[in-house]
Amino acid sequence: MTRWIATGLRTGIKTTRFPAPAGLGDDGAPSAVACHWRRLTPATALAAAALCPTTAITATGSATSGELHFDLGACVLCGRCVREFPQVFAPVPDPRVAVRERGRLALHLRWDPGHPPAPAPLAQAAAVVRARAARLFRRSLHIRHVDAGSCNGCESELQMLSTPYVDLHRLGIFFTPTPRHADVLLVTGVVTRNMEAALRATYAAMPSPKLVLAAGVCAVGGGSFAGGPMTQGPLDRCLPVDVYIPGCPPTPQALLHGLLLAMERAEDVPSPGTEGDDGP
Amino acid sequence: MSSSLRALAEAAGLRPVPVADDELHAHCPEEEFTDRVAALAGPGVLADLFATTAIHRQARLTAVLQLPGDVSWLVVDTTLRGGAFQSLTPAVHAASWYEREIREMHGLEPTGHPAPAPLRLHAWPAGPPPMGTGDPVAHVAPMLSPPVARPTIEGQGIFQLPLGPVRSGPQEAAAFVFTSGGEDLVMVSLRLGYKFRAVERMAEGLPADRALLLAERLAGTSAFANALAFARAVERAAGVTVSPAAERTRTCLAELERVRSHFATLARLADATGLLVAGAQYGLLVEELLRAAAALTGHRYLRGSLRIGGIDASCDGPARRRLQGLVAGWARRAAGLRSLLGETSIFQDRLETTAVLEPSYADLHNLVGPSGRASGADRDSRRDHPYAAYAAARFAVPVHHGGDAAARLQVHLEEIEASLGILTQLLDGWPEAGEPVAPPQLQEGVALGWAEAPGGEALALVELDAGGRVRRWRARPPAAVNWHPFAHACRSGNNLTDFPVIEASFGLSHAEFDR
Numbered sequence: 001m002t003r004w005i006a007t008g009l010r011t012g013i014k015t016t017r018f019p020a021p022a023g024l025g026d027d028g029a030p031s032a033v034a035c036h037w038r039r040l041t042p043a044t045a046l047a048a049a050a051l052c053p054t055t056a057i058t059a060t061g062s063a064t065s066g067e068l069h070f071d072l073g074a075c076v077l078c079g080r081c082v083r084e085f086p087q088v089f090a091p092v093p094d095p096r097v098a099v100r101e102r103g104r105l106a107l108h109l110r111w112d113p114g115h116p117p118a119p120a121p122l123a124q125a126a127a128v129v130r131a132r133a134a135r136l137f138r139r140s141l142h143i144r145h146v147d148a149g150s151c152n153g154c155e156s157e158l159q160m161l162s163t164p165y166v167d168l169h170r171l172g173i174f175f176t177p178t179p180r181h182a183d184v185l186l187v188t189g190v191v192t193r194n195m196e197a198a199l200r201a202t203y204a205a206m207p208s209p210k211l212v213l214a215a216g217v218c219a220v221g222g223g224s225f226a227g228g229p230m231t232q233g234p235l236d237r238c239l240p241v242d243v244y245i246p247g248c249p250p251t252p253q254a255l256l257h258g259l260l261l262a263m264e265r266a267e268d269v270p271s272p273g274t275e276g277d278d279g280p
Numbered sequence: 281m282s283s284s285l286r287a288l289a290e291a292a293g294l295r296p297v298p299v300a301d302d303e304l305h306a307h308c309p310e311e312e313f314t315d316r317v318a319a320l321a322g323p324g325v326l327a328d329l330f331a332t333t334a335i336h337r338q339a340r341l342t343a344v345l346q347l348p349g350d351v352s353w354l355v356v357d358t359t360l361r362g363g364a365f366q367s368l369t370p371a372v373h374a375a376s377w378y379e380r381e382i383r384e385m386h387g388l389e390p391t392g393h394p395a396p397a398p399l400r401l402h403a404w405p406a407g408p409p410p411m412g413t414g415d416p417v418a419h420v421a422p423m424l425s426p427p428v429a430r431p432t433i434e435g436q437g438i439f440q441l442p443l444g445p446v447r448s449g450p451q452e453a454a455a456f457v458f459t460s461g462g463e464d465l466v467m468v469s470l471r472l473g474y475k476f477r478a479v480e481r482m483a484e485g486l487p488a489d490r491a492l493l494l495a496e497r498l499a500g501t502s503a504f505a506n507a508l509a510f511a512r513a514v515e516r517a518a519g520v521t522v523s524p525a526a527e528r529t530r531t532c533l534a535e536l537e538r539v540r541s542h543f544a545t546l547a548r549l550a551d552a553t554g555l556l557v558a559g560a561q562y563g564l565l566v567e568e569l570l571r572a573a574a575a576l577t578g579h580r581y582l583r584g585s586l587r588i589g590g591i592d593a594s595c596d597g598p599a600r601r602r603l604q605g606l607v608a609g610w611a612r613r614a615a616g617l618r619s620l621l622g623e624t625s626i627f628q629d630r631l632e633t634t635a636v637l638e639p640s641y642a643d644l645h646n647l648v649g650p651s652g653r654a655s656g657a658d659r660d661s662r663r664d665h666p667y668a669a670y671a672a673a674r675f676a677v678p679v680h681h682g683g684d685a686a687a688r689l690q691v692h693l694e695e696i697e698a699s700l701g702i703l704t705q706l707l708d709g710w711p712e713a714g715e716p717v718a719p720p721q722l723q724e725g726v727a728l729g730w731a732e733a734p735g736g737e738a739l740a741l742v743e744l745d746a747g748g749r750v751r752r753w754r755a756r757p758p759a760a761v762n763w764h765p766f767a768h769a770c771r772s773g774n775n776l777t778d779f780p781v782i783e784a785s786f787g788l789s790h791a792e793f794d795r
Contacts, residue, residue, distance in 0.1 A: 194401075
């Protein structure tokens with residue numbers, strides 16, 4: 001046993017700061033895709049929409065007028081738009097991609113004859129920020145995790161949160177084995193018919209105030225399984241969601257940002273559209 | 281080599297037609313199917329049995345067989361006239377769960393099956409079965425008769441303890457019912473299928489390169505291997521050739537995934553026994569493997585790198601030297617941890633004689649992967665049916681006969697060494713620049729694809745239409761086989777507190793089983 005202790009001590013401190021300095025994070029795994037909309041031509045928009053395997057990029061119209069909807073909440077990070085149109089779509093290495101409002105993951109563009117594409121204002125959904133609840137959880141957070149039908153990618157990343165590289169516990173965040181002790185319900189996977197009842201029962205068993213996190217693109221928007229015959233769709237069709245963490249799966253750093261956002265200890269920074277033309 | 285399985289098939293009255301050097305197809309009438317497959321499954325191995333139902337087409341049954349010592353696969357199919365077929369289960373035990381799945385998913389009745397209860401559907405409303413839409417023949421059969429009662433044990437002091445489907449930590453959804461008299465685990469009943477997403481059904485009608493995304497999302501922790509099995513099936517069906525350089529890259533990435541998955545299994549096993557330092561050490565290794573995968577392919581779980589006809593991942597000089605350094609470091613640390621685990625008696629005591637799966641049971645269920653190889657099942661598709669660049673690599677396939685958690689640990693430890701050895705051999709030849717992969721022209725065809733996933737042999741049978749769209753994708757990942765004897769292994773004189781160790785030692789994926 002002493003040799004184990006020696007092994008542990010010899011390893012030293014491995015924990016990465018958050019947000020991780022460049023090169024120390026998840027080694028180049030993008031957490032999102034950004035749209036450089038100023039460089040978007042109607043033809044590119046239509047071609048990118050045809051290329052996208054999910055509903056992350058949808059476009060209607062012609063070369064003269066039309067609309068494009070870009071939604072990170074449906075993006076499985078397959079990278080096809082990035083490979084085909086690198087001048088418009090760029091991978092985002094910054095893991096701070098979680099948001100409190102589903103609409104903030106999306107960008108809507110219109111182009112009219114004689115005008116360059118411009119973002120259309122999105123209808124602002126009523127902000128469901130429960131500030132008081134979040135303040136209560138600022139120091140410590142207990143998570144109840146429910147796998148509502150994932151591929152196990154998200155669970156694998158959640159397990160990585162407890163490894164020394166991330167070490168969730170140093171931030172006062174813990175997984176709890178009972179809903180009665182939980183502050184936040186963290187849900188992964190598209191909600192399957194077989195898991196819906198257990199998911200609702202877990203939420204009901206948690207004391208208020210409580211927060212709900214949708215982790216991974218399946219829980220956020222259905223991902224690859226949106227519209228499947230055996231799924232109930234994204235999580236917010238079943239429960240009120242407070243924080244959305246996109247990604248397929250979200251990296252440990254992105255999960256951490258989502259959790260800190262729920263605790264009001266991190267900023268809600270993302271923007272799926274990039275206005276600058278400095279390029280990818 | 282292929283003559284022996286072929287000779288066996290001919291002796292069983294089939295007329296097998298070679299569709300590739302290592303793949304035979306045979307068709308037979310419905311009345312003969314069960315007897316012929318049963319005759320072949322004696323000396324051979326029943327690797328898969330599934331149904332295909334589609335709009336305006338008669339339902340079909342397909343069996344996939346292999347023979348130890350023969351590189352060939354044999355695919356036997358038959359067309360059903362009605363909504364029922366003669367059950368194979370009384371003759372071949374391994375067919376039992378496949379037939380239960382056919383019944384619940386396609387609505388086809390396996391006549392003579394001793395216990396055809398649903399496997400993955402819970403409280404499914406009356407209506408068409410999820411995989412059988414549009415087939416008027418299949419719909420004649422009623423969806424589900426009342427479920428067969430689960431066996432129960434009664435007695436003084438005997439109680440039942442449910443666990444799941446919501447688990448205590450970040451784990452996959454599944455439920456277990458333990459029957460116990462206090463300490464001892466008398467019986468474990470499984471309830472699976474909570475994560476059933478109908479992945480195979482969702483792939484139908486999609487172009488192959490879109491269905492590939494679903495294959496990558498069948499299971500996250502074995503994403504590459506399952507997607508490789510799918511991609512290879514598509515390539516074989518459409519006659520697409522893959523360059524040797526791409527095959528080499530695929531092999532390296534598949535081994536990277538295996539090492540990472542095995543390290544994760546060891547981390548869970550260490551945590552289950554309370555050996556937290558070991559758990560943390562293996563956790564570090566898992567994270568480093570994930571980061572290395574991200575550096576190579578842009579994705580921690582290797583998604584998006586595989587293409588139909590090739591692969592998009594390359595390694596220039598400095599990156600390769602960095603990776604070679606990492607591989608050497610992982611091998612050194614894995615060896616150090618292995619020797620420490622061997623000296624830690626409180627760890628070994630928890631594993632020895634825990635959850636014994638006798639070799640006879642492994643045979644009965646045609647077990648695959650590390651769990652099978654720990655119970656004497658000397659099968660590994662990398663060696664038995666060489667694919668990608670495995671023929672060019674030297675590696676040992678560890679086989680143990682104890683069948684307990686300690687034997688499974690041993691197999692995992694030795695396979696990590698073997699896989700890191702394969703990486704060391706193949707990294708030298710890793711192409712510096714990726715080759716552009718033009719989307720190949722696909723054509724109509726049917727073929728089998730396979731890959732050795734971390735949990736064992738993953739099979740995919742893909743049927744493409746003339747436009748290169750998926751007409752049917754049958755995924756048979758390793759967990760679809762290995763969950764079958766799990767409950768039996770739990771019964772071998774274990775305690776309730778052994779369950780986390782048992783579960784970790786098998787390392788079975790729920791996403792793969794539920795699909």
